[in-house]
Amino acid sequence: MKKFILIAVLSLVLAPSTVAAPLPGTDTGRSTYSTSQEAVKQALQKVVQLQLAAFRKGDFTRAYSYASSGIRKQLPEKKFVQMVKASYPIIVSSVSIKFGPILDDGNAAIVHAMIAGAGKQSFYAYRLVRELGVWKIDGVVEAPSTQPEGMVST
Secondary structure (H helix, E strand, C coil): CHHHHHHHHHHHHHCCCEEEECCCCCCCCCEEEEECCHHHHHHHHHHHHHHHHHHHHCCHHHHHHCECHHHHHHCCHHHHHHHHHHHCHHHHCEEEEEEEEEEECCCEEEEEEEEEECCEEEEEEEEEEEECCEEEEEEEEECCCCCCCCCCCC
């Protein structure tokens, strides 16, 4: 799964506005991501911001609630918390976020972000999926350390 996300991230970082990326469970195995419309961008950013706020407050149950059903099936809440604390200390202790390019196909999205916390900062690519009309976080991977074109502050 991490390998799939890393490949998708690298493809997205290098492409200007439209990218073909494989999506599990599709007939063709390919989907076209385009720059998200403003309302979609805001919805996606809000989910990421709410999860980060929950982590900062130590409310791991709330943070877990923003995870997709796929993540929740793979990781019970206790293991999710352990994994995030061990693998993503910057995310757990974030103090700021700057969003970069945000792409979606209507059902899945990639959100690029620079997050600062734990005395460091790093670039991440979040994969979100739409479940019953609600965006959920389906994975996150640390991206290359160069700032993607279009990085903006919110």
